[in-house]
Amino acid sequence: MSKITKKVKSAKHVSEFESIFKCPICEASMKVFELKSFICLNNHTFDFTKQGYINLTTHPIKAKYSKELFEARRKLIAEDKFFEPLIQAIAEIIRRQADIKKESLLLLDTGCGEGSHLSNVCEKVRPDFGNTVTGAGIDISKEGVLAAAKNYTNQIWAVADLANTPFKDKQFDVILDILSPSNYAEFNRLLRADGLVIKVVPRSGYLKEIREALFDERAKQEYSNIETVDRFNENFQKVDSLRVQYTRELNNLSMQSLVFMTPLTWTAKEERIKLFLERDSADITVDLEILIGRKTN
Numbered sequence: 001m002s003k004i005t006k007k008v009k010s011a012k013h014v015s016e017f018e019s020i021f022k023c024p025i026c027e028a029s030m031k032v033f034e035l036k037s038f039i040c041l042n043n044h045t046f047d048f049t050k051q052g053y054i055n056l057t058t059h060p061i062k063a064k065y066s067k068e069l070f071e072a073r074r075k076l077i078a079e080d081k082f083f084e085p086l087i088q089a090i091a092e093i094i095r096r097q098a099d100i101k102k103e104s105l106l107l108l109d110t111g112c113g114e115g116s117h118l119s120n121v122c123e124k125v126r127p128d129f130g131n132t133v134t135g136a137g138i139d140i141s142k143e144g145v146l147a148a149a150k151n152y153t154n155q156i157w158a159v160a161d162l163a164n165t166p167f168k169d170k171q172f173d174v175i176l177d178i179l180s181p182s183n184y185a186e187f188n189r190l191l192r193a194d195g196l197v198i199k200v201v202p203r204s205g206y207l208k209e210i211r212e213a214l215f216d217e218r219a220k221q222e223y224s225n226i227e228t229v230d231r232f233n234e235n236f237q238k239v240d241s242l243r244v245q246y247t248r249e250l251n252n253l254s255m256q257s258l259v260f261m262t263p264l265t266w267t268a269k270e271e272r273i274k275l276f277l278e279r280d281s282a283d284i285t286v287d288l289e290i291l292i293g294r295k296t297n
């Protein structure tokens with residue numbers, strides 16, 4: 001697909017959903033103009049990019065994560081299917097908890113990165129909701145959103161700030177927050193009545209083989225999510241929580257991807273990482289908790 005077509009395609013896609021957006025500067029309604037720009041009633045203008053996403057941040061954000069990190073993440077998720085059981089579980093939760101009688105479903109991923117999780121979840125639940133499932137993915141990282149737009153053209157991708165998301169109140173049926181930061185006030189504002197928030201947090205066994213290989217300190221080896229779970233339950237009406245635990249054997253190439261995309265490795269000593277990556281393969285544990293809540297008001 002040519003780059004021009006991608007820009008037009010994303011502008012058309014956003015125009016179908018323009019009523020859910022608000023200007024990140026003045027909160028006014030927005031309109032797609034000539035399939036080129038997204039303009040609010042007060043003329044604040046944001047241009048669609050040739051890569052197929054739109055940048056709706058109000059000030060430049062320093063890149064924290066590189067293009068290579070998102071490429072590693074995409075490979076591990078899309079090609080190695082490292083998170084497949086998690087995605088299956090999330091799709092099943094949406095099937096069970098979202099209103100199946102609805103004719104369409106609007107999902108928001110609030111930290112979409114390179115978009116694989118959102119895209120996979122949307123594809124899985126699409127047949128259950130009359131084939132009208134739309135995902136909107138936002139991330140503060142331009143590199144992540146750019147990679148998402150490059151690889152998945154069926155969703156809406158925007159660079160946006162989680163503290164000031166460019167959406168009107170009560171627009172989304174489901175919010176996905178997978179191993180990324182939260183803003184619960186914003187989540188409650190964005191959810192429709194009865195809307196679902198699905199948050200994925202690590203449990204103590206998550207990537208334990210990597211932590212054991214890279215760190216000696218017990219403090220760094222242990223991880224507790226009690227505070228996170230408590231805070232979630234204070235902000236939402238608890239529906240359920242679910243543990244997803246499995247072990248995957250990764251080959252050396254996939255181990256490299258995993259190490260590269262995992263923030264906890266960034267403080268490890270170079271020689272420990274090297275030693276770990278000398279292995280041909282490794283069994284890696286995925287141990288996650290899915291917190292499921294409903295909007296409180």
Ligand SMILES: [Zn+2]
Binds near residue numbers: 026040042044
């Ligand atoms: Zn405006």
